[in-house]
Amino acid sequence: MKFRWCVIGAGGIADRRAIPAIIKDENFELAAIMDRTPAVAEKLGKKYKTKFYTNEETMLKETPCDGVYIGTPVALHVPQALTALKYGCNVLLEKPLAMNAAECDGLVSAFKRENKLLDAGYMMKYHNLHVKAKNLVQSGKIGQVNTARFFFSCWYPEIAGAWRQNKALGGGGSAMDLAVHCVELIEYVLGEEIAETKGFLANRTFSYEVEDTCVFLFRTKSGVIGSIEAGFNAPDGCGSKMEIYGTEGCVICSGTLGQEEKGSLSYLHVPFGGYDAMQNSAAPKPKRYYGAGGDLYLKQFRRFAALASRGENDYFYAERAAQVQRVLDGVYAEYR
Structure with missing residues (x-):
């Protein structure tokens, strides 16, 4: 059975990198995409020959999936990830995980409570x-x-x-x-x-x-x-x-x-x-x-899908993403 992906925020980095990586793998299925701009949602839905939505909750209600990729502005990460969690989804969330470390910690805790996988889009470590x-x-x-x-x-x-x-x-x-x-x-x-x-x-x-x-x-x-x-x-x-x-x-x-x-x-x-x-x-x-010329996003998606398919909710990289944000919080606190 193919690993089914839904994408929240289908423009930008999702269109340039994430979705092309998903459709490269014959074991993946692009189940649906969502973008809040109707013209973008329709254009990309037709481009990738998949269902398209302008509301993430509607998409997740109507579309069974195994993983959700979120590539939206950082301020939307927490509410959209929690919406996906409400529908029992594993989530691969673009970096940075959230606006600050406290939000990151809360998000990791929420996914641990529901026993669902959360990972952050730091793909450069797969180089x-x-x-x-x-x-x-x-x-x-x-x-x-x-x-x-x-x-x-x-x-x-x-x-x-x-x-x-x-x-x-x-x-x-x-x-x-x-x-x-x-x-x-x-x-x-x-x-x-x-x-x-x-x-x-x-x-x-x-x-x-x-x-x-x-x-x-x-x-x-x-x-x-x-x-x-x-x-x-x-x-x-x-x-x-x-x-x-x-x-x-x-x-x-x-x-x-x-x-x-x-x-x-x-x-x-x-x-x-x-x-x-x-x-x-x-x-x-x-x-x-x-450099080997591989696809960093595809490597990341394959690792995520393998863990989710086995029910192995490894939170190490999500917790590291929270630690990264603690470092950045310190940099910004000194500046402000």
């Missing part, structure tokens, strides 16, 4: 190079990890009606949209949580009501120190970086932060010791690995 980075770091291949750095940006000018530029709908700007991925990834790769942050938010380029620039330092529970730079005001061609440095080498991912499985990973291993006062020691050449 083959991020999995490689995690394995290298956690197996000690670069020794004791001491520092880390992220750079993640895009060009996002002022656009009329863009909900990510509306504080009431999105909760924040480049920190809420981009930096959250970096927080989730560093906790995934290191296998530990960020304990404290110090940073700055600013509107350097655009005049919308959320920040277009975010830079903050962090320290993990074990003492790793790092920085995250996330902005809506650097050209897309600037690329992205995730750098992790240890006592015996480093892992540097270039161009891997984003919606596609591309980019490269450079791994350098230098055995511990060998101090050279003249700094003439010849470092070995790094090993290079490349």
Whole structure:
């Protein structure tokens, strides 16, 4: 039997990434879609040859499904997820999970009470190079990890009606949209949580009501120190970086932060010791690995469907999403 998906918020990221991933898998069925804009709902219903609605509750009343994907503005996540839960649905909710950590915690608790699966749309951890980075770091291949750095940006000018530029709908700007991925990834790769942050938010380029620039330092529970730079005001061609440095080498991912499985990973291993006062020691050449070109959304959906089909309600990633939001709450609290 196919795993039946309903989609709430069928435009935007759902149309660009999520729905195309669902229809790639012969074991999935796109049971219905919903969008509050009638013209969008009808257009996408016809495009994907499925039932379409403008109200999520009506869709869920009339359409049996095994999982619900929600790709709407952040302010709608909690009420829409709870509506899906009311109809006994497992939910894959786009990131960030909610507007703040308290909302995240409440949502996770609600799904636990009803014994239904909840997961957050942090798909970048499924990138083959991020999995490689995690394995290298956690197996000690670069020794004791001491520092880390992220750079993640895009060009996002002022656009009329863009909900990510509306504080009431999105909760924040480049920190809420981009930096959250970096927080989730560093906790995934290191296998530990960020304990404290110090940073700055600013509107350097655009005049919308959320920040277009975010830079903050962090320290993990074990003492790793790092920085995250996330902005809506650097050209897309600037690329992205995730750098992790240890006592015996480093892992540097270039161009891997984003919606596609591309980019490269450079791994350098230098055995511990060998101090050279003249700094003439010849470092070995790094090993290079490349993105596998897979579909990150499809990987995420397959994991979710497998868990839901087996009745395995693993809340680890949902709880991590709440932890990520606690980190962001701290960044915003310092700024405000």
